[in-house]
Structures are given as structure tokens and as C-alpha cells.
Amino acid sequence: MSTVESLRRNAPVRPMASGRVFNFSAGPAALPLDVLQQLQQDLVDLWGSGIGILEHSHRGPLFDRLLVESHAAFMRVAGAGSDWAGLFIPGGATLQFGMLPLNFLPEGGHADYADTGLWATKAIADAKMVGKVNITFDGTPFAFNRTPREGEAKPSAGAAYHHWCSNNTVDGTKWSVTPTAAPGGWLARDASSDIFAEPLDLKDHGFVYAAAQKNLGPSGMTMVLIRRDLLEKQCRRLPSMLRYDEFDKGESRPNTPNTFGIHVVGLVCQWIERNGGVKGMQKLAGERSGTVLKAIDESGGFWKAHAERWCQSPINVLFRGPNEKIDAAFVAEAAANGMDGLAGHRSTGGIRASMYNAMPVEGAKALADFMRDFARRNG
Numbered sequence: 001m002s003t004v005e006s007l008r009r010n011a012p013v014r015p016m017a018s019g020r021v022f023n024f025s026a027g028p029a030a031l032p033l034d035v036l037q038q039l040q041q042d043l044v045d046l047w048g049s050g051i052g053i054l055e056h057s058h059r060g061p062l063f064d065r066l067l068v069e070s071h072a073a074f075m076r077v078a079g080a081g082s083d084w085a086g087l088f089i090p091g092g093a094t095l096q097f098g099m100l101p102l103n104f105l106p107e108g109g110h111a112d113y114a115d116t117g118l119w120a121t122k123a124i125a126d127a128k129m130v131g132k133v134n135i136t137f138d139g140t141p142f143a144f145n146r147t148p149r150e151g152e153a154k155p156s157a158g159a160a161y162h163h164w165c166s167n168n169t170v171d172g173t174k175w176s177v178t179p180t181a182a183p184g185g186w187l188a189r190d191a192s193s194d195i196f197a198e199p200l201d202l203k204d205h206g207f208v209y210a211a212a213q214k215n216l217g218p219s220g221m222t223m224v225l226i227r228r229d230l231l232e233k234q235c236r237r238l239p240s241m242l243r244y245d246e247f248d249k250g251e252s253r254p255n256t257p258n259t260f261g262i263h264v265v266g267l268v269c270q271w272i273e274r275n276g277g278v279k280g281m282q283k284l285a286g287e288r289s290g291t292v293l294k295a296i297d298e299s300g301g302f303w304k305a306h307a308e309r310w311c312q313s314p315i316n317v318l319f320r321g322p323n324e325k326i327d328a329a330f331v332a333e334a335a336a337n338g339m340d341g342l343a344g345h346r347s348t349g350g351i352r353a354s355m356y357n358a359m360p361v362e363g364a365k366a367l368a369d370f371m372r373d374f375a376r377r378n379g
């Protein structure tokens with residue numbers, strides 16, 4: 001049997017009128033249906049031009065307009081004023097793990113990093129390739145099931161910046177308090193999995209970045225917000241594609257940019273604005289995670305959450321059943337019932353429900369009902 005045939009035979013129940021399933025993938029992740037339908041049209045004919053978005057020149061007048069509109073929508077939703085540059089940068093958030101220290105970790109200086117899980121650990125490893133790193137928090141002794149408490153991740157004197165990952169996608173934890181930076185330094189935030197799931201707090205920050213494939217658009221590109229005064233403070237000579245000031249001067253197109261990705265980010269930001277803004281998104285995230293956490297709490301110990309509750313992510317909810325076999329059966333049965341992408345990250349195992357902005361509250365309700373039913377049958 002071919003893979004396609006086998007996929008067809010095991011086709012999941014499709015719970016939505018649109019014929020789509022509930023996608024709990026950690027990323028690439030669910031995008032708003034409105035946006036996908038608009039894109040279908042724009043692939044063939046952008047704004048009545050008779051040319052699709054993938055085919056338009058990145059220097060043509062239509063793309064000029066599109067870039068201005070996408071950028072403006074992103075900056076509005078971010079609440080970022082003219083003292084910030086908003087850049088569309090190719091490559092995942094992982095590129096920023098190296099690009100940030102290359103630009104701002106000076107020879108002979110150091111930067112602070114909090115280690116709150118896999119992505120923060122990777123950011124630290126890349127920064128260490130560039131310069132000296134001071135670890136302000138180490139979550140390894142407790143398997144990253146919590147983030148720092150207030151005052152725990154102390155910045156060190158003279159650190160150029162303090163890097164933190166606000167929502168830890170792999171472990172399902174979030175910071176309950178924003179860290180602080182050393183005097184004269186600034187905060188650098190990896191917001192890949194919680195950007196625009198709540199109002200963006202730019203206070204004390206110099207730098208915020210987010211891979212697009214969760215709450216913004218397609219994989220392979222990253223949104224970067226950088227305080228304008230930092231654009232002139234780059235600490236070493238670098239090739240053009242590694243320099244933030246080059247992206248700023250070139251309006252995010254120092255080379256041929258990901259024109260499609262820029263369009264998607266713009267459409268997603270406009271969708272957020274039409275659907276209650278970041279405050280509306282925050283409320284829905286609370287409803288979704290609350291619904292799933294209630295099913296864990298009411299399972300009589302069948303389901304166990306990974307994160308300590310006070311720092312539970314409202315976006316990625318990790319839990320386990322009594323053993324790995326049961327977890328695997330749950331993931332498979334859920335997929336057959338129209339709830340896909342629930343397997344935990346390969347480094348943690350277990351079950352992970354990732355619920356980004358485009359996940360309908362009905363998806364969380366369907367999952368919670370299924371968790372209750374599964375626990376009854378297998379408890």
C-alpha cells in the first residue's frame with residue numbers, strides 16, 4: 001500500500017465544518033482559516049494584478065505596498081513605536097541564537113542567559129561559540145518543569161544583555177515575572193511560541209524575536225524587533241546578511257526576501273486585529289488552557305501535568321498518562337478522532353497540546369472531552 005493510500009485509509013474524523021482537523025502541532029502550527037483562504041486566492045492573483053504573490057518581483061510596486069502594509073500591521077499588533085525597527089529575517093529563530101551575540105556580545109565582555117529549556121539551552125550553546133556567557137538560571141535539576149521565581153535569575157554586573165525565552169515550547173512553562181537586565185544592559189527575548197498570544201511588553205527590552213511558524217505564518221522566517229539605538233552599536237564587523245542595520249536599511253530586503261512569508265505575517269496580524277487584538281488572544285488562550293488543565297485535574301491522577309501550575313504555559317500544555325504505552329495509544333486514538341499533533345517533543349515524550357492563536361476554543365473542548373473519555377476507558 002502506498003503512503004498516500006495508507007494515509008487515506010486511516011483518514012481522521014474531521015470535526016470542523018470546513019473539513020479540517022484540530023491541529024495541536026507545536027509548529028508549524030494551525031493558521032487562521034480566513035487567512036489560508038485569502039492566500040489560496042492570492043497565490044493565483046494578488047489584488048487583481050493577474051500575478052500571484054509567489055511571482056511578484058520583490059522590487060515591484062505591488063510588493064512595495066504589501067511590505068509597507070505587512071510591516072505596519074506587525075508593528076501595530078506589537079505596540080512598537082518609531083523607536084523600534086521591525087525586521088523580517090530569513091532563517092528560523094535558531095539563526096538569531098547566533099546573530100544576536102555576533103552583533104552584541106562584545107569581545108572581552110559577557111552576556112547573561114537563563115536556561116529554561118531546550119531552546120534556551122540551544123541559544124546558550126550558540127552564544128558560547130561567540131563569547132562569554134553567564135548563566136542566571138539553570139532549570140536542568142528539575143527537568144525544566146518551572147521557570148525562575150521573582151528575583152531568582154539575577155543579572156550580573158556589566159552583562160551586555162540578558163536573554164530569556166518567555167514561553168518554553170518543549171516543556172510547557174512560561175515566566176510568571178519578567179526578568180531584569182544589568183544596569184546599562186537590556187533584555188533579549190525569544191518570544192517564538194507566545195508572541196501576540198498576549199500584549200507584548202517591550203519595557204526594558206532591546207531585542208525581541210519570534211520564529212514565524214507558530215503565531216505568525218510560515219516556518220523559515222523570523223520577526224525581529226530591535227531598539228533603534230542598538231542598530232548603531234553592533235560590536236564587530238560582519239557580513240551583510242548577519243547585520244541588523246543592513247536589514248533595517250534595506251527594508252528587510254537586503255537580498256530577495258521571503259515575499260510569501262511577509263504577506264502571511266501581514267494577513268495574520270490583520271486577522272488578530274479583527275479578532276479582538278492581543279488582549280482577545282490572551283483571553284482565548286486562557287480559556288483553551290483552562291479547559292485542558294481542568295480535564296487533567298479532574299482525572300483522579302490519571303493525567304499528570306509536567307509544569308508547576310504557577311508557571312504553566314497557556315499555550316503548550318504537557319501531560320502524561322500512567323505509562324508511555326498509554327500515552328502513545330492516546331496520541332494515535334486522538335489523531336483518528338480529528339485531533340492531530342499531540343505527541344510530546346522527541347526529547348521529552350508524553351503528550352503536548354499546543355494551542356496557538358488560531359486554535360478554536362472548540363478544539364480544546366474536544367480534547368478535554370476525549371481526555372475524560374480515554375481516562376475512563378483506560379483507568
Ligand SMILES: Cc1ncc(COP(=O)(O)O)c(C=O)c1O
Nearest residue numbers: 092093094119169190192193211
Ligand atoms: C521558543 C523557541 N525558540 C526557538 C525555536 C526554533 O525555531 P526555528 O526552528 O524556526 O529555528 C523554537 C521552535 O520551535 C521555539 O519554540
